[in-house]
Structures are given as structure tokens and as C-alpha cells.
């Protein structure tokens with residue numbers, strides 16, 4: 001009986017650890033255009049991020065920060081392909097860019113956030 005109880009305790013503890021680890025590590029972002037970590041030779045005009053389920057636009061935001069600071073973005077929407085899409089208003093000049101996103105997807109009420117980089121090098 002004592003053995004069973006300690007086995008149960010171990011099971012509960014390891015379940016809690018696994019739950020904790022997957023919670024903090026889970027990111028619903030699958031891929032993006034521009035691609036995550038890409039080096040581009042053409043300046044992007046839009047950002048499009050693809051998620052594991054349909055994002056809730058009302059609870060989503062995107063930011064683009066580059067060498068000239070934060071870019072103006074317009075018209076956050078979804079193409080109903082589990083994506084978020086937005087238009088980049090001011091010209092993308094060469095350099096390193098960070099896309100910051102936050103969103104809730106599908107039936108999951110959690111608001112997730114993250115960021116990724118891409119680089120734009122003007123073609124010679």
C-alpha cells in the first residue's frame with residue numbers, strides 16, 4: 001500500500017513537470033512569409049504568419065522592427081488559412097528585422113507571443 005502511494009506520488013509529480021514544460025515551451029507558430037531566419041533579396045510588402053489553428057484577429061497583434069525603428073503596418077486580417085496577414089506601409093530598407101507577434105489560436109484561450117528575425121539585403 002505504501003509502495004502504491006509513493007508510485008502514485010511520483011506519477012503525479014512527473015505529470016506536473018511534463019505539463020509545465022509543454023506549457024512554457026509551446027508555440028503555435030508554424031512558419032512565416034518572410035521565412036523565419038531568411039535572408040531576402042527582395043523587400044517584403046506583407047507579413048504572413050501561419051499557425052497551428054485559426055488565429056483570433058481581435059486578440060492578435062504584429063509588430064515589425066527594423067534598422068529604422070518600428071514600421072507602420074496596416075490591415076491585420078486572416079485569409080482563413082490558419083494565418084495572420086498584414087501590409088507593411090513604409091519601405092523596408094536593408095538590414096535586420098524582428099517580427100513580434102501575439103495571438104490566440106483555435107479554442108485555446110491562451111494568448112501566445114514570440115518573435116523571429118529575417119534579413120533584407122538589397123540585390124547588387
Ligand SMILES: [Cu+2]
Pocket residue numbers: 077078079085086
Ligand atoms: Cu491577406
